[in-house]
Amino acid sequence: MEKTFDPRAIEARWRDTWESSGWFAPQGSGAPYSIMIPPPNVTGTLHMGHAFQHTIMDALTRYHRMRGDDTLWQPGTDHAGIATQMVVERNLKLQGSSRLDLGREKFVEKVWEWKKYSGDTIENQIRRMGSSVDWSRKAFTMDPGYSEAVIEHFVRLHEDGLIYRGKRLVNWDPVLQTAISDLEVVQEEKDGKLWHFRYPLAGGAKTQDGLDYIVVATTRPETMLGDTAVAVHPEDERYKHLIGGKVKLPLSDREIPIVGDDYVDREFGTGCVKITPAHDFNDYALGQRHKLPVINIFTPTAAINDEAPAAYRGLDRFEARKRVVADLEAQGLLAKIDDHKLKLPIGDRSGVVVEPYLTDQWFVDLTRKTLDDGRPGGRTAITEPAIQAVEGGSIKFVPENWSNTYFHWLRNIQDWCISRQLWWGHRIPAWYDADGNIYVARNEAEVRSKYKLAADLALRQDEDVFDTWFSSDIWPLATLGWPRETPELKKFYPSSVLVTGFDIIFFWVARMVMMGLKLHGDVPFREVYVHGLIRDSEGQKMSKSKGNVLDPLDLVDGISLDELLKKRTTGLMKPETAPKIEKATRKDYPAGIEAVGVDALRYTFASLASPGRDIRFDFSRAAGYRNFCNKIWNATSYVLMNCEEQDPNPDGQAWLSEADRWIISRLQKVEAEAAEHFKTYRFDLLSQTLYQFVWNEYCDWYLELTKPTLRGDNDSAKRGTRRTLLRVLETILRLLHPLMPFVTEDLWQRVAPLAGKTGKTIMLQPYPTAQPEKIDEAAEADVEWLKAFILGVRQIRSGMDISPKITLPLLVQDAATADAERIARLAGSIMALTNVQEPRLLAVGEEPPVSATSLLGSMKILVPMAGLIDKEAELARLRKKKAQTESDLAKNLARMGSEKFVNGAPPEVLERERTRIAQQQQELAALNEQIGKIEAL
């Protein structure tokens, strides 16, 4: 065996074997278990969040596969309409070309090229991480079959009257020139201005103060070109009398009405609000109530269009703002400018301010109870069932409180705008004739037959594509063959669990539930495990622009500082941030990043996966788990060295020592805990339990305790120990395998045959389960006593600074019968682990020589001081111990002295307290006696 663990070689050895052997495909004879991967966007490469999420899914998948379940992990990728189109457009721009230069067909070809590149990269990353997805079923949201499903999805909803086309105010991204949904708009707080303008009153009207104008306040002066009213609160004494009158809209020379509406906040600004129905959602609603005209003043790129006065036409919205303000000021109509904090709606993809904009779009009805024709509306048919699925427990969120987020959103849901003015995506299956009639069916031929259209009637397909989420919302269905009733669909739908981040509960999770129920009558998954976000060590979100991203494979393989700097500083949207990024990177990773291997990285993710919490990624954790892998490697090396071909008669009679029975007993408890942690998705506790058991119990204590046995000459005991070493190790490897697949497979291949196991791979071996009958409390108590005894001796040695090479004499005073019996049985272990001579029990009344002392219950462990021990050091040690004991004892005495405690606490607590006090008093007496003796020297 190689001396140290080399993750690279191991990973390379197993990756291909697993996949080419077909072991990732469903095959168990047990119950179906399935996980649908949240399909990564084909926008580039996978980041730490993906690696984290995939670790969890793979751990679950491997666990259930090992349990014999018929396990499917469905892989695939998402075409991610806007996001991918943007990436390709950016690349074109670098080459001096553009989407419009190429035209739709050529552009889409380019995107497919990119998709191939990005998709391959992503697949490769998934493979490298050891993710056991069933590649034979890999899917893409624009595969032909998938596309059919998307069309079916739309047509069915349309046939049920749940899809409509309408002219509505939508969020318009003037850079991408497409509508986007509410969810794709983020509100950002910015410092802005509040401009106050004078609008002259028409018809000689006057305010209460005798002014011939009113003042309106606005954060968006340019929209006044589209104003069609001024609104005041109907109860506002200042303006009440003006309602029904008009103002002369400056610059446009239109007269617009003054209306009263209680939407107006009297406290805000002047209490007079300009109303622009075409460019503000609230104004639009108010306009509808007052039947105001709607004047759209923007082009699709948010420049001023021909509806506005000639002077402003063609100006960009921000340019127009300056001009409007300047012109009003020139006319003496600018009253004042205040600083103002405002919320700006920003497109989450383009990063620019989006405009409320009036266009024709397709919507999914999610809000109507009943349709005009009496059929159920979207609220009844789609939204309510999705709420009920979680309320009624058909779907369970883990952690549970995410269901509140889910409910809140669904209960306040708006109709969903699903059309996008993009080129990359599923073309909407709707056709128009020259008269603007709309026909919806699966294809043009079906349109003609369905609507009985003449063969020569010219039809034009809708240019728009679907919102990406309108295709990913059927991911659990379409990947299994829906709308066809395939065997896979029957078996693996609903999937067992969805593993996802909270950021897409609305975008994706809720929509899958809605559509799964609507289209297939059942929920898409039984549980939703919601994990946190991966952040950097400072708690910042990782992003390219912040320069703090980590490529998971750079942790796996390691990366030099120079390489890392290059990666982080090239291709930045804002190249001027490069020096700052460089500085921060040099600070965080002065020597680059050391390779830790896949297993360690996965284990790190698991250990950090505490529920309801974001994760600060800390490299030192990964390094620690790399060491853990090495520890397992070396422990295996020891076991093999001592077990391989060591026993000519391995099946012979075996006697199990206390240590053997102890580790077997402990193993049962660990197995039970592991099962519990998997069930509750506590990968952090799982990793901790296994780490603790392997390192602190198996390696630190058990392996050490086997040494004297294996050096001894009791064949039966040696055989028992070898057998236990092997069997426990083999079990440990299986326990760890879902979290660290590579090293466990590699080691299992060597260990399993010796442990009497056969099989081509660990990944299809049964996951260990506890056998309660092997729990041995007596052996556990023996070993706990032994550990305490050994610790006592070691504390003396360490406290006295005695070299580990010196074999110490050892005396024991005041040993109880049970202690004496244990000493007799376990002396070999004590001697081996502490390098002492055989302990000698002092007879009753026998005066011991002056010694350094450790207490174990009522028993004193003594190391005679002659020639070995520093008087002052021992005194210091004893006094420290005494101080601790005194302080604890004082606390406990105070508690027992409290009447309230004595009267109120249950008897068992009081009993425990009394025992504790008695022990501490005894200990204190012993310490005092010992201190006195040494002081007297």
Added chain:
RNA sequence: GGGUGCUUAGCUCAGUCGGUAGAGCAUCGCCCUUACAAGGCGGGGGUCGACGGUUCGAGCCCGUCAGCACCCA
């Protein structure tokens, strides 16, 4: 404005049933002892954000406040 989560050792975090606070990393001392120096052995380090309440007893339950993060409007 409404909501959620967080605040525990120098750092990153566990803490289940309310019963004397744990891990990893870092740190200090000794040790290259035949599985492992990516290691072994031993040690130090905490007013559990603040205040109040419930309780015999609170890191944990309740309330108020502060700070941080996120979500929604």
